[in-house]
Amino acid sequence: LKRLYGRQIEGYMRNGINHIDKQDFLKAYYTARTETMNSANIHSSFAATGLVPYNPERVLSKLHTQLRTPTPPLAMATEQGPWVPETPYNTAQLKLQSKAIKDYIKRRTTSPPSPADLALNQLVKGCQMAMNSAVLLAEENKQLRAENERQKKKRAKRRSYIATGGVLTVQEGLNLSQVANIQLESGVANQEATVQTRAPRTCSLCRSQSHTARTCPTKQVSN
Known part of the structure; x- marks a missing residue:
């Protein structure tokens, strides 16, 4: 558990x-x-x-050191077929690719290792380092993205406090929680009860609500 x-x-x-x-401690x-604990x-x-x-x-037998003969490794039942040259996508395929190229060079000439062989070995070594670095960077980038997303979700959570100090009993905490729920429900009910009503039509000339400016008697008399 500690490890x-x-x-x-x-x-x-x-x-x-x-x-x-x-939160980080509880998650870890x-x-x-x-x-x-499985x-x-x-x-x-x-x-x-x-x-x-x-x-x-079983415990007592382990109190004394006993020499044991190591078990020889099992021979592989089947061997892999010859590597067909193609674009390598990992270090294992890169090794097979370089071995195939070296075999082709040996078939062509029986001379000692040439500068071309040394350059090829250096190229293979550089490709291996680049592939390993790419794998490590991809894994690190994945972990950073996941941790960043988790931190965003944690910061987005709202925190509510039911006490600012002192000792809070269980009953007091339940009472405060019930009061908060009642206030929340009453606020929602007040919002639902508040309905905007349209003002009645009023004449813009005489301010009467029995007619409009189009049918106002004052307008007809002035005409």
């Missing part, structure tokens, strides 16, 4: 985060605990200590 948690913190540091707050601890690790731990299944000899 996995430290790995999570190292990932934060590589992404430029040097301050770990509560949850990830490390989830990876550690059924396979628990079963292997109990079995390694000789508890389940009960076998004290």
